[in-house]
Amino acid sequence: MIDRTEIEKGVPQEKLPEKTLLPHEAKIKKRRALVKGIIYTLLILMAIVCFIPFLMMLVNATRSNDAILTGFTLIPGSSLLENYRTMMEYVNIWNGFKNSLIISVLVTVLTGYFSALTAYGFAFYEFKGKNFLFVFMLVMMMVPGQLGLIGFYELSKTLGILDTFIPLIVPAIASPFVVFFLRQYIKTTLHPSLIEAARIDGASEWRIFHTVAIPIMMPAVATMSIFTFIGSWNNYIMPLVILFSPEKYTLPVLMGFLKGSQVAQNLGSMYLGIAISVVPIMIAFLFLSKYIINSISAGAVKE
Numbered sequence: 001m002i003d004r005t006e007i008e009k010g011v012p013q014e015k016l017p018e019k020t021l022l023p024h025e026a027k028i029k030k031r032r033a034l035v036k037g038i039i040y041t042l043l044i045l046m047a048i049v050c051f052i053p054f055l056m057m058l059v060n061a062t063r064s065n066d067a068i069l070t071g072f073t074l075i076p077g078s079s080l081l082e083n084y085r086t087m088m089e090y091v092n093i094w095n096g097f098k099n100s101l102i103i104s105v106l107v108t109v110l111t112g113y114f115s116a117l118t119a120y121g122f123a124f125y126e127f128k129g130k131n132f133l134f135v136f137m138l139v140m141m142m143v144p145g146q147l148g149l150i151g152f153y154e155l156s157k158t159l160g161i162l163d164t165f166i167p168l169i170v171p172a173i174a175s176p177f178v179v180f181f182l183r184q185y186i187k188t189t190l191h192p193s194l195i196e197a198a199r200i201d202g203a204s205e206w207r208i209f210h211t212v213a214i215p216i217m218m219p220a221v222a223t224m225s226i227f228t229f230i231g232s233w234n235n236y237i238m239p240l241v242i243l244f245s246p247e248k249y250t251l252p253v254l255m256g257f258l259k260g261s262q263v264a265q266n267l268g269s270m271y272l273g274i275a276i277s278v279v280p281i282m283i284a285f286l287f288l289s290k291y292i293i294n295s296i297s298a299g300a301v302k303e
Contacts, residue, residue, distance in 0.1 A: 054278070061272040068267045083268035087258065093273055095247060096254035101280065103165055103239075103250065104232040107172045111228050112221045114173050119182035120213050124195060141176045146237065153241055163244045172232060178224045185220040186213065229284050233277075251277050 060068050063077030087093060121127075122134055156167045190213060198208045214221075236252040243249055249257075258273055 054282075057271050057275050057278070061268060061275045063268055065266050065268055068271075077268075079268055080272070083266065083272045086266050087269040087273055091254045091258050091273075092247075093251070093254060093258075093276060096249050096251040097276065099165075099248060100233055100251040100277075103168050104229050104280075106165075106169050107232040108225050108229045110169070110173045111175050111178055112225050115175055115178040115224070116182055116214060116217050116221055117209065118179045119186055119217075120209055122179070122183045123186050123190075124192060137176045137179060141180065149237065149241060156242060162242060163248065164242075165248070167242050168232075168235070168238060168250075172228075175224075175228065178228065181224055182217060182220050186217055190216050226284055230281055233280060 055074070056072055059072075059074060059076055061083060062080040064079040064082070067077055067079070122130065152167070152171070153162075156162050161167055194212055195208055198212055203211070234252060235250070236256065239250045239253050240256070243253065255273055255277060258270065
């Protein structure tokens with residue numbers, strides 16, 4: 001028997017005897033460990049399978065066309081510089097990289113800020129027509145953007161903003177799905193009493209939004225920023241219709257021209273161009289993917 005007074009006097013916990021498991025408890029523990037091991041093994045295998053296409057892309061970017069046609073190997077080739085020179089003869093990929101980066105970063109930052117501002121207004125303010133506007137926003141989520149492509153082109157032509165980045169940046173700020181997601185998130189994470197307490201302390205509405213709402217919404221904003229950045233980076237149809245000057249082409253448009261040119265016969269150059277275009281997306285997922293789980297788990301908590 002263990003004297004309770006010894007525990008109360010501060011006897012180190014590690015000196016106490018461990019609890020002996022009953023036979024059925026030991027079997028349950030062993031079974032759970034086996035199931036967990038199987039699950040982790042399957043997840044590791046799935047991760048390897050998902051990584052194989054990226055590995056093939058990187059390896060093939062260093063190989064010659066004849067070597068690629070012979071089959072796949074994990075050993076990098078020695079034709080990286082040759083593939084790069086061949087690619088640069090037809091397209092200035094770094095100029096397209098710069099254009100895509102400017103557009104994607106501006107769209108991501110502006111969409112995150114103004115969508116958070118709109119979601120905050122829908123969540124905590126009462127105004128005339130609020131329910132109608134929210135339902136209208138939900139309806140707009142179901143309408144494909146390609147349906148308004150011709151009308152958008154004519155509007156841009158009338159405003160004189162064709163062959164500029166403005167039509168690719170400004171309209172993308174109004175994202176119904178991002179507003180809806182952030183509104184649902186902030187409703188479950190920010191209690192109205194915090195806003196009332198800030199108002200009692202004399203904080204203005206703008207200060208409440210920037211010092212109270214934004215920090216709480218950051219996981220959700222970061223999550224939506226990942227998808228916004230990827231969607232803007234991979235946008236192909238809109239830049240193809242709006243932009244006419246080759247020096248303003250985005251990276252997806254340049255990759256489309258690269259595929260239709262003679263360089264398409266050099267598979268190594270194609271793989272190299274694709275690898276360069278995928279790098280920012282991989283970096284975005286690498287540094288921001290943890291916010292996806294945080295925001296979804298926090299948004300799932302009910303009031």
